[in-house]
Amino acid sequence: MINKDFIKECRLYIGLPTTALPFKDMFLGSLAALIATLGVIYFSQLLLEYINVANHVPYNIFVLTSIAATSVLVFAVPHGALSQPWQVIGGHLVSAFVGVLCWKYFGDNLMVAAAMSVSLAILLMSYFRCIHPPGGATALGAVLGGEAIHHLGFTYILFPTLFNCIIVVLAAVILNYPFIWRRYPSHVYFKNSQVAQISPGDRENEVTIEDFMKSISEHGSYIDITDEGWVEIFENAKRHAELDHEHPTQVQLGLAYSNGKIGKKWQIREVLSIEDKNIVKFEIVAGNNASLFGQCTVKEFLQWAKFSVDKNTFGVWTRKPMDA
Known part of the structure; x- marks a missing residue:
């Protein structure tokens, strides 16, 4: 018979969470991604026809392949820090710009250009606080995307990058809005959420990790952190709460x-x-x-x-x- 502690330890090593999303959220995320992807492809075709290049440029180069990864984040983790509009749009634009530059200046050595594009994309996304994992693929695509992508030059930043990002973000806002617990961007949800406030004087029981984890499950939307991560955050919060009960004795300018x-x-x-x-x-x-x-x-x-x-x-x- 397999020891239960051994099974639990294996779950922790491979990162298998103990909590799962309700099926309705799985379905809604999948359906929204389907509609958004169809929108990206459809409007990309319309754009090509509008600017009269449909016979010369294949429409699929106006569909950013990394936008699929963005859809996973935006529609499966709508309240995630890496899924918000600034991360989506800023992350892809910065990465596209870096990718085009790397191709232009290091294109003679494809290996160097590819590696530099991903590295610099991470650096700039971090600097501009718009880290978005699919951005790395956007930068790499500008280098390894082939002649058609290279021919676009800096146009790659606007089409398909910016164009596709705007469609996905707008789709996320519209498609998630009917579902209060999924509203996007996350600020729309938190701004309108009504949580009962309990003053310290009215509290009779200490908050436990079980209460904390139940609160997380009631949030509804997937939150990208492991169970062990939540426990560590909770315990650290309790430790900090025990420090420095006394109020400051003076007010200092600039603090x-x-x-x-x-x-x-x-x-x-x-x-x-x-x-x-x-x-x-x-x-x-x-x-x-x-x-x-x-x-x-x-x-x-x-x-x-x-x-x-x-x-x-x-x-x-x-x-x-x-x-x-």
Whole structure:
């Protein structure tokens, strides 16, 4: 008889999740991808006919093959960080530009051009915060796509790259909209989701990993992280929650402060000025009402602020030590 612990360990090694999407989501994602792909092919043909090159250029070069991988992300993982419009459009455009450049300057050595295209695409997508895995294939396609693709030159960036991306993004917005839990982009869903807020004073029980994982399953849309990853995040969150219970004792100009709340009540304020040693003027730089400005007394600000924060190298707000 096979040991259950051994089976569990094997599942973890191969990355087989314990939770699965409801069949309706599998079906909806598949159906939406079918419609979007048909749209890409159909409108690509129309475009070629409109610009009167249908007899000279095969329509399939105006269909980005890597757009299929984009469809998997956008329609199977609509709330994924790598599936959002900026990642889709920005990632493909940056990669297409890099691919064309690599072909033009390193095309004499196909191996070097191909490798450079993928490498530089990753670098620039990371720099512009538009990492989109199918973008690597877009860059590679510009190098290895053959004479027809090479003939397009920088037109490859607009057609098929930008043209196909716009069709897929619009299809994702339209086809997911009737289904509240799948609305795209993700901000449309989170902006309108109604989650009951429980104040710290009303809580009677500690949040457990079981509660946390149940909340994830109730989200409905697939989230790209393993079960072990969720557990680590949950345990780290509990560890951070135990640190620094005391409020700051003074407000310092130029620093940012968090109210330590969770969910939609979370807010970070950056101190812009302190007038007459009593009035704090600030900008809300993250969270609820981001980009708005406000003011209050120093006493009110200290009552609101839980701890000071700053951004790490990844652009994420993190708690600063009390003596920093």
